[in-house]
Amino acid sequence: MALTGLQIQKLLPKTNCRECGSNTCMAFAMKLAAKKAEIAECPYASPEAIQVLGAASEPPVRGIALGPDRMLKLGEETVLYRHEKTFFHQTALAVNINDTDSSGMIKQTLTAIRDYRLERVGETIRIDMAAVTQRGTDVNAFAEVATKAWKTTGLPLVLRSGSPAALRAAAIAIKGSRSVLAAATQETLDELHSIAKDNDHILAVTAPDLDSLFGCVAKLRESGFQDILLQFQASSLAAQFQTNSAMRRAALKDAVKPLGYPFLRFLQDTDDLLKIAAAAITEIDKYGGICVLPVFDPALMAALMTLRLNIYTDPQKPIQVEPKVYPIGEPRPDSPVFVTTNFSLTYFTVSGEIENSGTSAWLVVPECEGMSVLTAWAAGKFSGASIAKFVKGVGLENQVSTREIVIPGYVAQISGELEENLPGWKVLVGPQDAADIESFVKMQKSKGKVQNGD
Numbered sequence: 356m357a358l359t360g361l362q363i364q365k366l367l368p369k370t371n372c373r374e375c376g377s378n379t380c381m382a383f384a385m386k387l388a389a390k391k392a393e394i395a396e397c398p399y400a401s402p403e404a405i406q407v408l409g410a411a412s413e414p415p416v417r418g419i420a421l422g423p424d425r426m427l428k429l430g431e432e433t434v435l436y437r438h439e440k441t442f443f444h445q446t447a448l449a450v451n452i453n454d455t456d457s458s459g460m461i462k463q464t465l466t467a468i469r470d471y472r473l474e475r476v477g478e479t480i481r482i483d484m485a486a487v488t489q490r491g492t493d494v495n496a497f498a499e500v501a502t503k504a505w506k507t508t509g510l511p512l513v514l515r516s517g518s519p520a521a522l523r524a525a526a527i528a529i530k531g532s533r534s535v536l537a538a539a540t541q542e543t544l545d546e547l548h549s550i551a552k553d554n555d556h557i558l559a560v561t562a563p564d565l566d567s568l569f570g571c572v573a574k575l576r577e578s579g580f581q582d583i584l585l586q587f588q589a590s591s592l593a594a595q596f597q598t599n600s601a602m603r604r605a606a607l608k609d610a611v612k613p614l615g616y617p618f619l620r621f622l623q624d625t626d627d628l629l630k631i632a633a634a635a636i637t638e639i640d641k642y643g644g645i646c647v648l649p650v651f652d653p654a655l656m657a658a659l660m661t662l663r664l665n666i667y668t669d670p671q672k673p674i675q676v677e678p679k680v681y682p683i684g685e686p687r688p689d690s691p692v693f694v695t696t697n698f699s700l701t702y703f704t705v706s707g708e709i710e711n712s713g714t715s716a717w718l719v720v721p722e723c724e725g726m727s728v729l730t731a732w733a734a735g736k737f738s739g740a741s742i743a744k745f746v747k748g749v750g751l752e753n754q755v756s757t758r759e760i761v762i763p764g765y766v767a768q769i770s771g772e773l774e775e776n777l778p779g780w781k782v783l784v785g786p787q788d789a790a791d792i793e794s795f796v797k798m799q800k801s802k803g804k805v806q807n808g809d
């Protein structure tokens with residue numbers, strides 16, 4: 356539970372010496388309560404205060420960094436619902452291979468994991484991790500497949516085995532990759548803890564019930580080990596949803612520290628892709644840390660990555676594209692000129708529809724702070740005057756011979772103002788919906804307004 360300012364003040368020296376920059380210990384306590392200061396700023400804080408306040412300032416869901424460069428981050432979440440603030444680190448998606456798969460199958464899957472790319476609203480998205488499951492009994496074979504997975508993909512791995520000996524061999528073989536060992540049980544906790552610690556890997560902990568899981572993690576925490584993931588398998592989709600929600604709620608609302616770690620989940624292997632999709636969607640929607648898919652399916656991956664992008668995009672920070680004039684296709688100086696805002700979704704929709712229309716064009720994208728057309732217009736960021744200023748600023752008049760500019764139909768009212776501010780230009784009011792750009796272009800071509808060669 357977070358401490359109040361009054362509770363914190365009782366732990367401070369109460370001398371009001373001001374060395375922390377606050378006028379009184381109470382003022383400093385209020386800053387600590389609001390997480391706007393750190394106890395280290397008071398040089399006279401007692402060891403007891405440092406211990407209590409240090410624990411209170413621990414993030415509710417611990418951040419875990421994976422990979423040799425520690426670039427894959429999990430956790431550090433502070434809210435249950437995205438609209439309360441934002442989510443920080445998206446669910447990592449991993450694809451599983453088994454050590455008993457044929458060498459051809461292993462090579463094919465690892466290559467697919469390494470080479471997969473999805474382009475979406477200007478971002479290139481890749482698969483985050485590979486997982487290796489031990490199905491056979493040969494410890495060395497498991498370590499060899501792990502090595503192959505690490506060398507082929509360069510990604511951190513999830514190593515899954517019930518044998519500490521196999522996990523030890525694989526953990527040593529891929530030391531430096533900062534991967535995940537899955538999973539320690541009550542019986543193997545001490546042994547796997549030392550393997551993870553000695554080889555700088557993350558340790559997933561599993562147990563048959565939440566009380567036992569709590570006990571295992573509390574034991575690791577007492578030793579000072581914090582590179583922990585929680586792997587709590589559920590018997591059904593409903594149980595998966597409920598358990599993830601209950602554990603995250605306990606961490607965020609009740610400050611249950613042993614449950615304040617990212618989750619790891621292996622999805623059940625089945626031929627039913629829809630079942631796999633439903634389980635993966637539940638993880639992405641409900642606090643999954645790492646979600647291991649049993650198979651590689653490019654269509655499923657694209658759908659999951661698109662969903663994940665939607666969930667983990669900060670709603671308060673619209674994704675923007677750089678304000679500039681974009682060539683669509685291979686435009687010539689006399690190709691048509693369109694204008695829209697720099698909200699990514701708007702830009703990619705409009706540019707895609709211009710491409711679909713079969714014409715080449717110039718797309719003018721002024722600075723609109725990442726707002727959509729109507730929002731930018733209402734905020735005064737997409738007016739005739741501001742568009743004209745941008746057109747002149749980028750030297751469009753020297754770049755193109757066209758003197759017609761197509762504005763979105765939703766802002767037909769700015770056409771007069773734009774013509775006033777862009778002498779010599781004619782403003783054409785385009786369609787309201789980007790989906791109608793193709794028919795708009797066809798109509799303009801039939802009138803001879805758009806060059807048929809474009």
Ligand code: SF4
Pocket residue numbers: 367368369370371372373374375376377378379380383396397398399400
């Ligand atoms: S430095 Fe410590 S003792 Fe001095 S005013 Fe700040 S909190 Fe109080």
